[in-house]
Amino acid sequence: LHLSAVKLAELHSDLKIQEKDELSWKKLKAEGLDEDGEKEAKLRRNLNVIMTKYGMNGKKDSHLVDTNYIKDGTESDALDDPRLEKLWSKAKTSGKFSDEELDKLWREFKHHKEKIHEYNILLETVSRTEDIHKNVINPSEENLVKEEVLHSKHRELKEKLRSINQGFERLRKVSHQGYDTNSELMEPRVIDLWDMAKSANFTEKELESFREELKHFEAKIEKHHHYQKQLEISHQKLKHVEEMGDKEHLSRNKEKYAMLEEKTKELGYKVKKHLQDLSSRISQGLQHNEL
16 A cells, blocks of 8 residues: 555554444444444444545545655645645645644644545445435335434534534635634644534533543644654654665664554554544534434
């Protein structure tokens, strides 16, 4: 796949969580707790998202291109959306962003693209399920259950679309005006969670507590980004030492690279697991609103 060291570490974290979720699902299925197959369908969607994200779905150029605005000038090719490319180009040339802020903004653009990927995969799944449901002649109790599953998926689609629209508006605003120096939250995934939390059924006290937890979560994400950068630097150094044939430094560089790779994988797993837990709590609050 020719993935970079950072992308390989991210893939490892994603697959580790997928494996954990699948083991949990197998236990639920054995106990007869996934009769409608909704949890199994969600697992398949998640796996599809992972395969699309890392170019393992057999479709050429379907994965997110691993580029960085510092390395080369081809990053906009990876966004697959003229509106996003136009915003990114404007932001890059505006002079309103430091290198660090541009790095954060690029992560926001990539995160937005991933959200669109997930939405399209879910939309395709819902369309297929609807086609099957329409072809059923005799309604039964099982079909009524499947109809409820469809309603649930439509709610999920609606929430994802709302998040995408909010995300695009944020990207448009930031690209034109720069970052708000008074804003406490900067990481795109954290901002998404906070926007969703404000719409959920939380008391003021619970919301404030959740905001504090999001700050800690953001610090964890920043730590992960730090290790990702160090891993990429270590990988470049290791390649250079290998090319030079410097055996004395090769062993030392290999040890450092292995340590950074393991730490990056570990932090990546913790970040994604924490994100999953926070998202689940918000989803419960949003569902409560609809009851």
